[in-house]
Amino acid sequence: RSRERRYTPRPWMATIALLLAAASIGALPAARRPPARAIARMTIAPASLDARPGSRAGFAPASPDARADVLIVLPDDHTVSPFGATSPRPSPSWASVGAQLAARLPNYDARIHVRVATLSELGSLCVRADAVIALAVAGAGAREALEKVIASAQPQALICYACSAEAAAVEFAGTYAASGALDPLGRLLRALVPWSSQTSGERLVGSSHRLLQRHSSEDSIFAVLLLLQGLRVLDMEVVRSDVNPSWEKGAFRNTAEFANMIQCCGPQIFRALTDTVTKRAVDMLTALDLRDQVGSYRVIVSFETPLLEDFSLCILQQHNCFNCDAKILANPQVPLMQQWRGKPLDAKAAAKIFVGHLDHAAAPEGSQKLPWSWKIVCGANPAYDAFPQQHQIFYPAGAGESDEMAQGGSLWYDPVFLVETVDGRKVWCKRHYRCTPRRVAPELRAPGDSSAGAWTLSTLDNGIVSLEGGAELPGGALVLRRRILAHNGAGGRGARAHRGCAQEMWAGDVGAVRARSAH
DSSP states (O other): HHHHOOOOOHHHHHHHHHHHHHHHHHHHHHGOOOOHHHHTTSSOOOOOOOSSTTSSSSSSOOTTTTEEEEEEEEEESSSBBBOTTTTTOOOOOOOOHHHHHHHHHHHHOTTEEEEEEEEGGGOOOOOOSSSSEEEEOOOOOOHHHHHHHHHOOSEEEEEEOOHHHHHTTTTTTTTTEGGGTTTHHHHHHHOOOOOOHHHHHHHHHHHHHHHHHOEEEEEEHHHHHHHHTTTOOOOOOHHHHOOOOTTTTTTHHHHHHHHHHHHHHHHHHHHTTHHHHHHHHHHHHHHHTTOOOOHHHHHHHSSHHHHHHHHHIIIIIIITTTOOOOOOOOSOOOOOOOOTTTTTOOHHHHHHHHHHHHTTTOOOTTOOSSSSSEEEEESTTTTTTTSSSEEEEEEEEEEHHHHHHHOOOOOEEEEEEEEEOTSOOOOOOOOOEEEEEEOOOOOOOTTTBBTEEEEEEEHHHHEEEEEEEEESSSSSGTTTTTEEEEEEEEEEGGGGEEEEEEEOOOOOOOHHHHHHHHH
16 A cells, blocks of 8 residues: 555556557457548547438537427337336336336436327327337337328437337437448448447447336436437436447547546556456446446446455546546435324434334334344335345444434444346345435425434445435334335446435235245
């Protein structure tokens, strides 16, 4: 460590950064690698091109007062979808999936306006749309209906997921069209010019499909957000930061970021890339879009090493080499639990509910005196709420535990959970959070100006400081059968913001099959 403190950058490190940038290009698949002369003529920003004949400009920068209109097209029948595999109500209809997306997308950015329509309603619909998302659309007339929407709404992209081949043939993003995807000349041009708007559009279509095929509302929301950001319809803080090298960033920015990383964190990078396990994690994270929370977090928990933590701590947290600053999402605002066991919820009672069934002196009456406080049965966020065997352990942080809880003091939170790694292993992971009471907006406070039940949870997760706002919601906590916790969080310099809601139960609730399976 003393050597690291005396470490100073060397002029030759910029040269190494250039070599790394060149190596990253050389590592691309041969089909997508540009010739050396093309690299020298690389443009920094995508060209401003028409997205499609008659449509608005394709990748023009978003204006500050812009809004985004999204049209979700659904089948006419009530066929079930493959969504919600880990939900208490799996396989919802496509109509329910569309309604969920329409309700939740504005929580990530209020400038997003969503309209949902079935295939038969498109004929009488007269709307504008920046993006159209067609889900499970098939049957006679599907393609013709979508073509009419393209002509009238003039979208910059139309994404078809789980649609018939005929309907999917009209899919496009920017200047890229699926109908020409197999054209030999078009494929050659996209391979030779990977920074072109056509190739960028192809990547947007691919990332949208990868997220949608996970069949979760959270991934589907980010599919739409990343599509709107990639099309430059909106500039959204929640998906603005990108720590991956990409053609969209351009050669200058990629090289500058490489140079900054080498200059600030040379020893940490060297140690990480010379360790087999850590290098594998870095390679897999580089291949992902780190704004893909589910995919990236699964890689991180699959290959946790001290070297990976030092690597990310230095590059992201200490030096913020990519200028990321993800904020905790403000919406939706959820009402707090106001009463517990017939009395107004105060700070001590809120802490006792957290301690729950733990075998601890601070546990409330009715506690089962178990090695854990709660176990998660189901949750909304597939990145953080869907690990099997999630043991939640809450206990007071102070020495005078009873006094600390009575005065609204902080708690420790140690979640222990099982991870199914990307290479098929099963490993146990643990985190260590500090939970401190927080004030909520005046309209959310209980009578007496109380914010009891609202918490801020903070931890250092693989080198990234993560903050979460948690809120206890009205539920079955009266007899400690279940607890509902809503959480909005952000790993600020890790460019990740998330939200979720988890229901936690204990094994004694014999009527809950999912509670028993969680144990």
